[in-house]
Amino acid sequence: GQQVMQIPQYQHVQEGEDFTTYCNSSTTLSNIQWYKQRPGGHPVFLIQLVKSGEVKKQKRLTFQFGEAKKNSSLHITATQTTDVGTYFCNAGNNRKLIWGLGTSLAVNP
Amino acid sequence: GAGVSQTPSNKVTEKGKYVELRCDPISGHTALYWYRQSLGQGPEFLIYFQGTGAADDSGLPNDRFFAVRPEGSVSTLKIQRTERGDSAVYLCASSLGGSGSGANVLTFGAGSRLTVL
Numbered sequence: 001g002q003q004v005m006q007i008p009q010y011q012h013v014q015e016g017e018d019f020t021t022y023c024n025s026s027t028t029l030s031n032i033q034w035y036k037q038r039p040g041g042h043p044v045f046l047i048q049l050v051k052s053g054e055v056k057k058q059k060r061l062t063f064q065f066g067e068a069k070k071n072s073s074l075h076i077t078a079t080q081t082t083d084v085g086t087y088f089c090n091a092g093n094n095r096k097l098i099w100g101l102g103t104s105l106a107v108n109p
Numbered sequence: 110g111a112g113v114s115q116t117p118s119n120k121v122t123e124k125g126k127y128v129e130l131r132c133d134p135i136s137g138h139t140a141l142y143w144y145r146q147s148l149g150q151g152p153e154f155l156i157y158f159q160g161t162g163a164a165d166d167s168g169l170p171n172d173r174f175f176a177v178r179p180e181g182s183v184s185t186l187k188i189q190r191t192e193r194g195d196s197a198v199y200l201c202a203s204s205l206g207g208s209g210s211g212a213n214v215l216t217f218g219a220g221s222r223l224t225v226l
Contacts, residue, residue: 009119033214042200042217050210088151099151
């Protein structure tokens with residue numbers, strides 16, 4: 001069945017350092033979504049990527065969809081303590097929306 | 110409503126009891142999803158409704174779990190003969206549905222934390 005793998009599972013950075021998480025699928029995706037879940041909270045939608053090679057930016061966050069539409073990345077420039085949380089990708093091939101296990105980011109002030 | 114509302118926010122029950130969890134989606138969202146999430150894990154798909162019908166219930170772990178959405182709005186997740194392993198946060202999400210670009214962008218509720226003693 002369809003698999004979505006996220007790496008790394010955990011990342012611990014000093015405030016101000018950059019951070020990148022990767023999402024890889026075994027199959028071609030129609031689109032990919034990224035969500036952020038703060039500790040104790042619920043997932044909150046960040047962005048959806050649809051086109052091959054698409055790059056979108058939200059302030060310090062840069063999202064990229066691979067040319068083959070099988071992988072995606074989220075890059076955070078100059079992390080802040082407010083970036084703490086777990087970042088999930090999900091594959092929007094179908095309504096089941098397969099979720100990765102997420103990358104948990106910790107930021108040392 | 111303005112957001113997805115889930116009740117109760119916390120439920121503690123004894124093993125073997127029956128539990129109902131309620132989800133009130135965003136007004137106008139035709140698609141509704143139930144997930145459950147254990148600590149350190151991603152959301153685990155349970156069931157998806159499009160309108161009143163369960164379009165995909167393949168994630169329900171066994172026949173103790175059942176969900177309904179009789180009028181295409183509010184949904185109830187029902188768990189019979191609860192077991193300790195059912196303890197988790199049960200998340201509900203809704204989306205516009207249909208085929209547009211934002212059709213399956215999920216808005217989550219705050220979740221219902223179920224603890225089975």
